[in-house]
Amino acid sequence: MDNRSEVREFLTTRRAKLTPQAAGLPEVDRRRVPGLRRGEVAALAGVSIEYYSKLERGSLAGVSASVLEAVARALQLDDAERTHLFHLAQAANGSGRLAKPRRRTAKRWTPRPSLQWVLDTITEGPAIVRNGRMDLLATNHLGRAMHSSLYDRAPGAQPNFARYTFLDDDSHRFYPDWSTAADVAVAILRTEAGRDPHDKALQDLVGELSTCNTEFRQRWSAHNVRLHGAGTKSFHHQAVGELELAYESVDMISDPGLTLTIYAAEPASPTADALKLLASWAAMSLADR
Structure with a gap:
């Protein structure tokens, strides 16, 4: 290449x-x-x-x-x-x-039942699975609730963190520190581009974001990269307010290229209470459907 x-x-x-x-x-x-x-x-x-x-x-x-x-x-x-x-x-x-180029199909990836069962056993905090293109592929109950805005604003489509960050103004509400979230999103995409340079879907995504958003173009030209790890992130959920969550991310050996991230709140903290409220909100939302 x-x-x-x-x-x-x-x-x-x-x-x-x-x-x-x-x-x-x-x-x-x-x-x-x-x-x-x-x-x-x-x-x-x-x-x-x-x-x-x-x-x-x-x-x-x-x-x-x-x-x-x-x-x-x-x-x-x-x-x-x-x-x-x-x-x-x-x-x-x-x-x-x-x-090496890999044969790709247009079929949308879905979690195998055993993976979804594992996610569903995580009940105290949000858990998500994403790929290097930052497509949101699977969640547990709280993960789906925490990222409800991504799902609601991309009905029928695969939610994508990078597309949401740079093409949807709602992301500035969801990410209180939007600039850092934007830096991380681009660095993850850069890392994936080096890891799998033949990913046509990634090339198309980068082209779309580069065409539509100056902030993305500037960050992409910096060539910063990032590995998955651990830390804390801040979110503002539309129903429960501020969430200050620790996270741990691991690469999935059984599914190369996918990352599992689990979020947790400090015990007895305001965010821990907010997660309980989020679980109740999600249950009520599901009942209303």
Whole structure:
């Protein structure tokens, strides 16, 4: 796969983010552009400037793992960025299961019964399953209630977090810290684009969002990536108000490319009370249907 422009822009933006001070280099003169010079990255990685310049022009095909590791260390890439660099190299080589085109069908993915049973056993907090394109694929009872706005505003369609974030003004209500939510959404899509560069549905989604939203275009050009993990998120639900939830995300071994996220409230907190109210609200909503 010819992904030279993707490689070039990723390495260039990582180099621009790294200051001489952070790299342990002296600031000897004024710089016309931010970040390190190519020669400085080459020296830190232990390769010639000619070789590193070739890499930054997008030529990752045939590059050894040791050189990739050296470049990752020189640019001080985090785990997500390092993984992304290796995925870009896999795509450039046309090697690796994830770099090969996969036969896709138009059939909409649905959770197998056993997965839905597992989700339904989680009763104290919302639980969701999504893919790397940020399609919301499955939920438990509270997960469906928490994301009711996504379902209600995409009737009959597959709810998608990125599309909701950038194309629906309601997302600014649902995400009190909308800017951070937007950054995370784009970083997850960038990560997936490196992991599976042949995903036509992802390419179409990125094209749609790039065409329709300036905020998305600006974030997409930053080439930031992100791995699934843990933390806290804030939401504002239309029926129960503020929710401050801890979350844990894990990749699903049985379904590569899918992520299970479970949310939980601090015990005896206002959010814990709000989740109980959310469960009652969801039950009443279901009874009214």
